[in-house]
Amino acid sequence: MSTIHTNSPTEFPSTTLCLLHPFPDRVRQLWQSKMSEFSPRKMNNRLRQQVDKLIQASELSKASVLSHYDKRSMYYQSLDPDMALEFGYQMDEALMAMMTVQGNVACIGQYDCVFESGTKVTTSTWSHPDYFNCFTLNIEGDSTGVDSLTVVISIGKQPQHTGPHTAFVQDVFEQAWGVLGAxxxxxxxxSIKRHSVYLQNGKLNELKFEAVRHELTATPVRPCINNAGEHKRGRLRDLDLVVDYSHEKCVESAAARVxxxxxxxLPAWLMRRVRPGQVPYCGDLR
Incomplete structure (x- = not known):
């Protein structure tokens, strides 16, 4: 049974931002110095060498498949998780300022606004195979009275696809400079790949959000939920990020287990119940 509640106050939605060019300038400098072995160009060179060996062995079909692995997501899977987090934008590099308005009160700060009522803006970083570090802004406490959230985000310098950054041929048609917002x-x-909007300097974008109220009822069948593991109490895990239950992500988690x-x-494109360690990413090229 579905019930529609009209004029019912809803919680203020969360906002997630991912920079399309995920590498800040400091990482480019690392690739040119002490961490050159982990640069995209080095990965590209190793990949080319493997493709060349397959061609020399007349295994052209395998060589053709492997040549399509020159992608940012494959580079991500070939890094240790902590290194992937280090190579992406950090919170203080991306979020420059924010303003939250609740009634007649405005809270201005970088990412630590707290109202007298206890309502506050919290930020979290989560890891994505294409965008490395993404940032979610959430309002904790009673957010029904929050009117607006304004964010100033830095998209860094315009990317240069030369030097240690020379790689990712298969991403050439998806390279852009800006932000994905959801x-x-x-x-x-x-679901940043499906429900986001490309935000660019000098362009006006409008995102629409439809509030949905979920009410848990004692239905005879509770799809994709059991009484053990990460599904207990309707919570799901993606690396260090724990999120509320949704059927789509629950199915992804079950597929990842299979x-x-x-x-x-470990499939990087699905919900990752464990951190890659003894079990590598499926796209790990090392």
Whole structure:
């Protein structure tokens, strides 16, 4: 049974931002010095060498498949998780300022606004195979009275696809300079690839958000929820990020479990229940 509540106050939605060019200038400097072995160009060179070996062995079909792996997401999977977090934008590099308005009161800060009522803006960083570090802004406490959230975000310098950054041929048609933004229900996993809008300097974009009230009822069948593991109490995990239950992400988590069991690897494009360690990413080229 569905019930529509009209004029019912809703929680203020969360906002997730991902920079399309995920590498800040400091990382480019690292690639040119002490961490040159982990630069995209080095990965590209190793990939080319493997493709060349396959061609020399007349395994052209395998060489053709491997040549399509020159992608940012494959580079991500070939890094340790902590290094992938280090190579992406950090919170203080991306979020420059924000302003939250609640009634007649405005709270201005970088990312630590707290109202006298206890309502506050919290930020979290989560890891994505294409964009490395994304940032979610959520309002904790009673957010029904929050009127607006304004964010100033730095997109860094215009990317240069030369030097240690020479790689990712297969991403050439997706390279851009700007931000992907998504508005979603608080606590939910942001489907940034499906429900985001490309934000660019000098352009006006409008995002629409439809509030949905979820009420848990004792239905005979509770799809994709069991009484153990990460599904207990309707919570799901993606690396260090714990989010509320949604059927879509629950199915992804179940699919990831099947791939882990049969392929002995971790799919980076699905919900990652564990951190890559003894079980590598399926796209790990090392």
């Amino acid at each position: 508005v979603h229900e608080a606590g939910q996993y942001p 791939i882990e069991e049969h392929c002995r690897c």
